[in-house]
Amino acid sequence: MHLLKGLLFCLCLTSLQALADWYPVAVQAVGQPLNYQPLARAAQPWRICALLPHGKDRYWWGVAWGLDGEASRQGVRLGIYEAGGYENPQTQIAQLQACRAQQADAYVIAAINTTDLCPQIAELQAQGKPVIDLVNRLDCSGITARSQVNFADMTREVMAYIEGRRESGAFSLGWLPGPQGAGWVMDSESGLRQALLGQSVALYHGGYGPVDRASQAQLVRRLLDAHADVDYLLGNAEAAGFAAQLVRTSGNQYRTQVLATYATERIIEQIRDGFILAAPTDSPVLQARIAIDLAVRALEGKPYEPLVSPLIEVLDQRSLQQFDISRLMPPEGHWMIRRELP
Structure with missing residues (x-):
């Protein structure tokens, strides 16, 4: 336990640096190796809606932290919504509809299931609104790009x-x-x-x-x-x-x-x-950061990869000693971020 606390202390001290220099990072882009480099900054303060299945554990705390950090770095406005659990697909459907009513420019979605949001996503595609599939996998047409690991x-x-x-x-x-x-x-x-x-x-x-x-x-x-x-x-x-x-x-x-x-x-x-x-x-913090960058690239008509996947690392007592834990979870003292779309 004392080793973990020490690790978290170090992560807390370096969290601001980690936000600034998480890139370039080795990924797979449609199955090919790539050193991923995000944009320096968005051209304008786009409004992005992020939907997550829940905020009950540190996995999704890390996702929310990654989304928030990259949105802040690129200068875009971000709403983060969580549905309260995989048993609440109707809540996520309603949250997507609420973001659409607020006319978000782009959508980053970690879906509760693979198909419930497809009708709305098809309408977003018809409107030219980017939809980034994050972590969980959507089986819909109209997905702009995916930031996820299989x-x-x-x-x-x-x-x-x-x-x-x-x-x-x-x-x-x-x-x-x-x-x-x-x-x-x-x-x-x-x-x-x-x-x-x-x-x-x-x-x-x-x-x-x-x-x-x-x-x-x-x-x-x-x-x-x-x-x-x-x-x-x-x-x-x-x-x-x-x-x-x-x-x-x-x-x-x-x-x-x-x-x-x-x-x-x-x-x-x-x-x-x-x-x-x-x-x-699957480095969920990295997936979240990449998802924001993909959304901004799509909004600005800049080149982007249709599928970006951080490299899988198997962690055991030995490999854990060399692992950059800021790819997995937020620093100590950071909890789930929930925010209405500005």
Whole structure:
């Protein structure tokens, strides 16, 4: 814990510098390597609406912090809205409609599911309004550009980590992906299927649920009660975080080793303390910053890449020592940013 606090202290001291010089950064642009360089500043104070699924955990705090920082650096005005959870698709629909009523110039959307916003996005396309797909994946026509990492790749990376350290032969895996219908969950499940092809594995699906502590704790308990001897448990950050705590405090009742499908501040702490083996990170703060730049480029008719993806890094106790944590979460003392569109 003291190491994490020290890391956060250093991050707090350098947060202003991190905002100023986060670029150039190595990314994949439509699958090709690129050193991403954002614009120095927007030509005018464009009004951008950002929609997020919720603000319950540090993953989305980091996204909001990244959006806010890049909007401030480029001199654009930003509204940040969160729907309160994956169980609230109607709230996100209403938030998009409210931004449209306020005549936002561009939209950055981390969608609750892949299709509910498509009718409105088609209308925005007809009006020439840029729409940037952030993190979660939208299956709509009319998307201007995407700032996201494929969660199929994230899951393949963490499964490769397991494969590289486990003993040969059959093994068992508990699986807790997250909310049903979310694009990133569907991609993650696709990646899992691909990773398990040809493997001798017993897969125990723990069920779907919102990514809040209470919902995921219930699914974790149910899965481990039914399969106490499962070799590995792989789940969303809330599931993995609770599972690691449960395994640690249960004596020898469970022997599972826990991994997460993505990293948050809590997951990093548990990796550092040895309670979680590893988790890949999609650098959500970087995704958010790039999304703002893509929106400004589209508004100003400047060249942009249709898909930009930060490089996936698998974090364990060793690799964590070299990782730039400002790509993942805000500095200490920063919470969820919510703001009406100016």
